[in-house]
């Protein structure tokens with residue numbers, strides 16, 4: 013069987029020659045494997061015992077699940093796996109819901125019933141993304157401290173919402189802009205209330221876009237470390253802080269650290285795999301149109 | 302004369318709705334703005350107001366650890382910046398890190414997207430492999446590269462080097478900046494790839510076919526048709542990449558712990574203030590410089606973006 | 615069933631000065647099919663959307679059945695609208711699309727089903743009820759859009775260029791079906807098109823708009839026979855009326871070698887206003903080749919089989935004008951021939967401002 017079949021749509025940029033095609037396919041595979049190799053290695057190390065991990069690189073060994081049970085059951089540190097996972101879960105979930113709840117109406121207004129200065133508003137949202145978080149971290153820390161919010165989930169929920177909101181508004185606006193105006197007018201004439209229009213007509217159309225946007229928010233929130241470690245260094249903190257805490261002062265626990273890393277990374281990676289096609293479409297639509 | 306009379310009659314005869322219409326239009330105006338307000342207010346409160354505080358702190362000599370009251374010292378903090386070697390070093394690291402990481406990710410990502418944009422056995426699987434680094438937590442990415450790739454004792458890279466008879470190197474110590482950039486590129490190339498891929502898939506195929514019929518060469522097609530169509534996507538990638546990469550902290554923290562050659566401004570600011578340095582006044586002035594630099598970049602970026610938004614008005 | 619009335623209704627879009635629809639006065643009778651026609655940007659869609667409640671009426675009022683609906687939202691006006699791109703809900707099946715308005719109105723499921731099936735029967739859509747719009751042809755989509763309007767049995771049907779996305783043949787066929795359907799249902803319909811042929815063939819009456827101003831509203835025949843001004847004269851009829859600025863000498867319009875005596879009322883008006891130049895209009899079908907009359911060289915011959923249109927280049931004062939003359943059947947006239955033509959039917963006279971001279 014030929015390794016390559018003709019692309020049905022656009023012709024590939026690099027031409028049609030069969031030999032070249034095979035070589036390129038091989039090359040793409042190699043690069044793909046190379047990019048993935050560090051992660052493969054991480055997973056591998058997670059299944060090693062410390063002796064195997066802390067020696068020169070080894071491909072063959074007796075796999076064991078012990079490291080995974082060790083890290084999940086370990087409660088000696090300030091932050092246990094279950095606590096961190098629970099914190100991350102709730103913080104990411106609630107902040108993403110909040111982002112969507114705030115961004116959907118805003119994007120709707122900017123796209124479907126644009127007011128005259130909508131572009132300025134959109135630019136404002138994007139521009140807040142350009143304000144490096146260091147520009148606000150000190151006052152945030154002081155405010156959080158004074159409000160007794162340090163080491164709480166609440167402070168991260170609020171900040172992650174603010175962190176993801178601009179991107180979400182921006183992407184969602186473009187998804188909403190794809191909805192033909194006629195459709196909304198037809199719904200109005202058919203006697204649909206505003207909520208009805210949104211629920212029954214608009215949301216089914218923009219659903220893939222919403223999913224892509226929410227996923228991107230989840231990825232950024234789940235992986236965020238700077239704010240978490242600055243504002244929530246101890247009990248209230250999240251998976252990245254937990255992973256980092258596994259490292260400090262435990263140089264010889266490479267396998268254990270690998271297992272911890274795998275656990276921390278897995279949820280988002282799987283979600284990303286499942287939704288990759290949508291994300292590509294979402295970025296294309298969301299970004300350019 | 303007569304037209305004035307009819308106009309006048311019009312006004313009086315049909316003025317009955319005019320007020321009501323104006324009221325309705327005003328309400329409609331509010332209906333349009335209202336849904337934006339929660340997001341707008343939230344964003345202003347959480348991001349803009351703290352920034353004003355930072356601006357205020359930067360004009361003081363505030364150290365949070367001493368009981369002395371904070372004192373207003375004007376632009377003294379800023380005046381000291383040019384002579385502040387640590388600040389200058391950190392700023393230079395910031396520039397190098399951002400530019401290198403953005404450019405390299407863009408180049409690698411575009412190459413990957415072009416390779417992926419053709420049907421071949423296992424295409425979807427390879428794309429999945431390539432996307433994965435972007436999904437990985439920066440802390441994990443940093444740890445993984447540092448202790449399992451770069452490390453002189455257990456690192457795969459050094460194992461390969463030794464295989465070829467070279468001395469092993471503790472990369473993260475010897476080349477801290479390069480080490481961080483490598484990991485950033487490893488993570489952000491997939492993101493750029495996604496964006497470019499989206500651009501390639503959104504290409505107008507009829508134009509490509511027409512060009513092919515007109516006898517254009519492969520290279521010619523890429524230069525004259527594909528590239529111009531991809532341009533907004535590349536610009537977008539640059540913009541988003543720059544926004545995130547200028548703020549890198551996690552990778553530095555994990556890979557080098559902030560050794561001098563890899564310490565960018567965000568890291569240095571955190572270190573000098575809440576990270577234990579407690580020099581809130583001084584660190585605030587650093588922050589303001591970063592913000593101003595970002596605003597300049599953002600302005601250029603937004604100009605590009607307004608180009609992106611132009612045709613759908 | 616309902617009658618509709620626009621009373622000096624204007625729409626001024628925010629940020630613009632000139633009204634898109636300017637003091638529109640229009641009465642539409644119960645059961646009438648009124649066509650709004652005009653060139654692009656003339657305000658047809660705006661006028662329709664004002665009636666639908668999709669655009670604010672800035673001045674004046676709109677009545678449906680003598681009820682002032684000016685301030686009512688679309689859903690309270692009991693109207694149905696068919697959009698140019700059909701605006702079918704992509705996530706719903708054909709049946710759901712058609713039943714959507716009924717569902718909003720709280721009609722029971724069985725009742726809804728019955729009404730949808732009935733409408734689908736009328737429109738031959740029964741086999742497609744469970745399909746999504748994206749799996750339908752253009753013509754089928756158009757019918758679903760119609761069905762969505764019919765199902766509700768609204769007071770007024772509004773259509774904004776509903777046929778413009780169909781191919782030429784289907785458009786002609788659907789146009790007849792649509793007119794037939796309207797007659798059978800006996801419903802009031804306001805129909806927007808920029809195609810004057812569509813307007814003339816479908817409309818009981820046709821309203822011609824230009825730059826937001828109503829030019830004339832009348833039956834197709836009257837529009838053809840007595841266009842109220844230069845714009846309507848040029849817009850209605852295909853091929854277009856010949857319109858030529860001519861001098862008036864001794865109560866007759868002078869065109870090339872042809873002297874066209876003015877009718878009494880026109881002559882009186884010209885004399886009263888002391889005009890020495892007017893615009894003369896004659897449709898190609900109202901001119902005929904003759905031995906004497908205006909003469910010139912044949913520039914183009916358009917052979918259509920059953921008839922032919924001959925473009926005659928007439929030297930007229932300092933200028934030359936192309937005058938189109940219709941001849942029935944096959945013709946021996948060729949390009950380059952020297953021919954003459956004379957009047958063989960109705961003539962029209964307009965003042966230099968464009969208004970009809972034998973006006974009311």
Ligand SMILES: Nc1ncnc2c1ncn2[C@@H]1O[C@H](COP(=O)(O)OP(=O)(O)OP(=O)(O)O)[C@@H](O)[C@H]1O
Pocket residue numbers: 627628630634652653654655656657658659660661808
């Ligand atoms: N939302 C709007 N804002 C400002 N001006 C508008 C808007 N919609 C239409 N116009 C202007 O109002 C005028 C009438 O537009 P309208 O859409 O009613 O024309 P139309 O007769 O339907 O033309 P077409 O045959 O091209 O559909 C045009 O000059 C148009 O530019």
Ligand SMILES: [Mg+2]
Pocket residue numbers: 658659660774
């Ligand atoms: Mg229109």
